[in-house]
Amino acid sequence: MTEQSFASELPWLWAGLCAYALATFTSVWGVVTVQMRGLLVHEKRYEQLVLALLVTGVVLLTLAITARWVRIGHGPWISLFELLVSQLWSLGLVFSLVYWRVPALRASAVVALPVMWVLGTWVLTLEPTASHFPATYYNNWKWVHVLLGKAYLACLLIGVGLSGVMMARRFFPASRRWFAIMPGDDIIDRIAWRVMILALVFDSLMLIAGAVWAQDAWGRYWSWDALETSAFLTWLGLAVGLHLRATYKIPYWVGGAIIWGVFFLAFTTYFGTPYLSPAAHKGVV
Amino acid sequence: MRFLASLKITLLGMILLALAAALSYGNPADVSVWVLVAPLVLLAANLTAAIFTNPRINRQTGLLVFHVGLLGLVILVAIGRLTHLDAHIELTQDQEFSPDLLLDTKAGPLHAGSIGQVIFRQGPYTVDYEVGMKRGLTFSHVLVPQADGSAREEVIGDDRPLVLQGYRFYTSFNKGFSVLLTWEPDGGVPISGTVNMPSYPLFDYRQDNVWQAPGGPEVKFWLQLQTGITEKQAWTLDGRNSQGVLVVTSDELRTELRPGEAVTLPGGQLRYERLLTWMGYAVFYDPTIRWLFFVAIISVIGLGWHYWVKMGSRLLPSAHELRPEGLSDAVERSS
Ligand code: HEM
Numbered sequence: 001m002t003e004q005s006f007a008s009e010l011p012w013l014w015a016g017l018c019a020y021a022l023a024t025f026t027s028v029w030g031v032v033t034v035q036m037r038g039l040l041v042h043e044k045r046y047e048q049l050v051l052a053l054l055v056t057g058v059v060l061l062t063l064a065i066t067a068r069w070v071r072i073g074h075g076p077w078i079s080l081f082e083l084l085v086s087q088l089w090s091l092g093l094v095f096s097l098v099y100w101r102v103p104a105l106r107a108s109a110v111v112a113l114p115v116m117w118v119l120g121t122w123v124l125t126l127e128p129t130a131s132h133f134p135a136t137y138y139n140n141w142k143w144v145h146v147l148l149g150k151a152y153l154a155c156l157l158i159g160v161g162l163s164g165v166m167m168a169r170r171f172f173p174a175s176r177r178w179f180a181i182m183p184g185d186d187i188i189d190r191i192a193w194r195v196m197i198l199a200l201v202f203d204s205l206m207l208i209a210g211a212v213w214a215q216d217a218w219g220r221y222w223s224w225d226a227l228e229t230s231a232f233l234t235w236l237g238l239a240v241g242l243h244l245r246a247t248y249k250i251p252y253w254v255g256g257a258i259i260w261g262v263f264f265l266a267f268t269t270y271f272g273t274p275y276l277s278p279a280a281h282k283g284v285v
Numbered sequence: 286m287r288f289l290a291s292l293k294i295t296l297l298g299m300i301l302l303a304l305a306a307a308l309s310y311g312n313p314a315d316v317s318v319w320v321l322v323a324p325l326v327l328l329a330a331n332l333t334a335a336i337f338t339n340p341r342i343n344r345q346t347g348l349l350v351f352h353v354g355l356l357g358l359v360i361l362v363a364i365g366r367l368t369h370l371d372a373h374i375e376l377t378q379d380q381e382f383s384p385d386l387l388l389d390t391k392a393g394p395l396h397a398g399s400i401g402q403v404i405f406r407q408g409p410y411t412v413d414y415e416v417g418m419k420r421g422l423t424f425s426h427v428l429v430p431q432a433d434g435s436a437r438e439e440v441i442g443d444d445r446p447l448v449l450q451g452y453r454f455y456t457s458f459n460k461g462f463s464v465l466l467t468w469e470p471d472g473g474v475p476i477s478g479t480v481n482m483p484s485y486p487l488f489d490y491r492q493d494n495v496w497q498a499p500g501g502p503e504v505k506f507w508l509q510l511q512t513g514i515t516e517k518q519a520w521t522l523d524g525r526n527s528q529g530v531l532v533v534t535s536d537e538l539r540t541e542l543r544p545g546e547a548v549t550l551p552g553g554q555l556r557y558e559r560l561l562t563w564m565g566y567a568v569f570y571d572p573t574i575r576w577l578f579f580v581a582i583i584s585v586i587g588l589g590w591h592y593w594v595k596m597g598s599r600l601l602p603s604a605h606e607l608r609p610e611g612l613s614d615a616v617e618r619s620s
Contacts, residue, residue: 179610191606239299
């Protein structure tokens with residue numbers, strides 16, 4: 001019997017990913033058609049459908065994570081499969097909250113939600129093999145570290161959505177109509193960079209919690225392993241972005257591109273470095 | 286001062302620091318620590334100048350706290366590097382810690398801890414393994430003498446270090462078996478000592494070592510262990526539940542010894558007293574780690590405060606900020 005056949009989490013995972021996919025289609029369809037009709041009001045019906053689909057996706061992914069937790073006896077901390085599912089869950093959760101509470105930014109979902117597809121498509125190519133729970137993962141700082149990391153990546157995802165709107169307006173003028181319901185670039189830029197400060201707060205706290213955990217688990221708080229180097233570069237990327245903007249008057253789309261760059265760095269730190277580098281994160285040894 | 290405070294230098298410093306971090310990946314031996322120190326010194330000087338001269342940083346309290354905190358972190362890390370000690374140690378069961386036993390010691394030039402006052406004795410340990418020989422929790426027993434003459438037993442392992450005089454002892458995957466031997470030279474005074482075998486179960490297949498008897502022949506040891514090791518089930522490595530037969534080879538002579546048995550060799554008699562275990566520890570000392578934690582937290586509180594002030598004490602942008610772009614065009618057109 002293959003692992004696939006008794007991986008009880010898979011049906012929930014597929015269902016959750018379908019809900020996210022439908023949310024993405026609906027958001028694109030809504031933004032395109034509503035704006036074609038020249039409406040400058042929030043079109044309640046499609047937005048409520050997007051929100052409902054997102055929440056459904058989050059609930060289904062909660063069930064997927066729970067089913068796997070029960071099956072293998074530990075949370076989604078270790079394998080790439082687990083990390084991707086866990087991030088799909090938390091990114092969806094935070095994005096739903098923002099979508100619900102800040103209607104003016106909803107149209108940016110057409111940029112942010114496809115990012116989830118990258119994670120979702122990737123996870124479907126991976127084996128749901130049960131992972132080994134290393135001795136160093138009993139440490140409670142893991143919770144603090146992981147939760148802060150989720151808040152951090154979610155901030156970056158919101159930034160990616162907003163930057164995407166600014167860049168689309170710059171390079172595909174036709175898209176201005178789709179995003180006419182959103183504030184002007186000056187405001188989006190300001191909000192995006194405030195979200196980046198918030199991302200920096202969570203990133204810094206995540207690094208502190210990670211350093212405490214590393215001190216407990218591996219007897220040193222920092223040692224330039226692959227993950228630490230990559231995480232530091234991402235933190236510095238945020239600092240460079242914030243200072244570039246404070247030093248020069250950079251065009252909105254350039255600021256947007258920097259946010260995408262930081263997201264890319266963070267993405268590789270989470271999902272690339274620990275699994276691709278020969279010196280994997282010490283935690284998994 | 287104004288020139289040194291320029292934000293352009295900040296950007297340059299940050300880019301140099303990023304390059305230095307990339308070069309430092311994996312702590313390569315041929316990359317000097319100065320590669321990191323140089324951009325940090327530049328940034329620290331730049332930041333100090335900016336704090337004194339730039340109102341954009343020294344008039345915004347939260348931002349100021351954050352940046353002063355960053356400066357504090359750099360200073361603390363520098364103090365930490367100058368005063369730290371990193372080392373390894375292998376302690377055999379019943380053996381008392383001594384600084385002479387430290388291996389691969391790397392210490393900062395200003396290291397001044399009281400390692401001489403660290404006293405403890407190694408006891409037995411257990412290590413749990415899951416199916417497929419995946420290592421689980423380690424429980425290492427150590428005895429720490431108390432002022433009243435008694436000894437306190439501590440069970441340490443993995444993320445629970447033994448902390449004495451600020452020195453932190455972390456168990457490692459490197460641990461194994463040891464044999465307690467007594468060598469009775471012909472007509473001389475008997476001496477006892479231990480010989481550690483290679484790491485177990487990593488080198489399960491190679492439990493051998495060579496020993497030179499004082500005034501006697503070179504002796505090869507091979508330890509045949511019975512530890513209950515199995516890949517198919519969960520298993521606990523425990524020296525107290527393990528047996529070892531010591532195969533002693535010297536010249537053409539090959540003898541199998543059980544605990545308590547002896548073999549006569551040219552120049553004396555070798556007795557295999559009993560089977561013991563040894564545990565490998567990573568030793569870490571850095572007097573700044575608590576301070577680093579507090580300063581880092583205070584810095585982030587400053588940054589959070591700055592964010593809060595920027596947001597006008599609201600979590601969400603104001604309704605005015607969020608007016609649709611298209612609406613302002615429409616309003617303009619209709620007016
Ligand atoms: C080392 C030299 C540094 C100097 C001289 C410096 C200087 C400054 C100054 C003058 C500002 C105010 C800019 C403005 O309000 O227009 C500022 C803002 C800021 N700095 Fe630094 N900084 C340094 C390093 C860092 C580092 C390493 C970080 C870490 C991420 C950082 C994070 C920030 C943040 C988050 C802001 C707020 C930006 C905003 O409000 O948009 N700084 N810095």
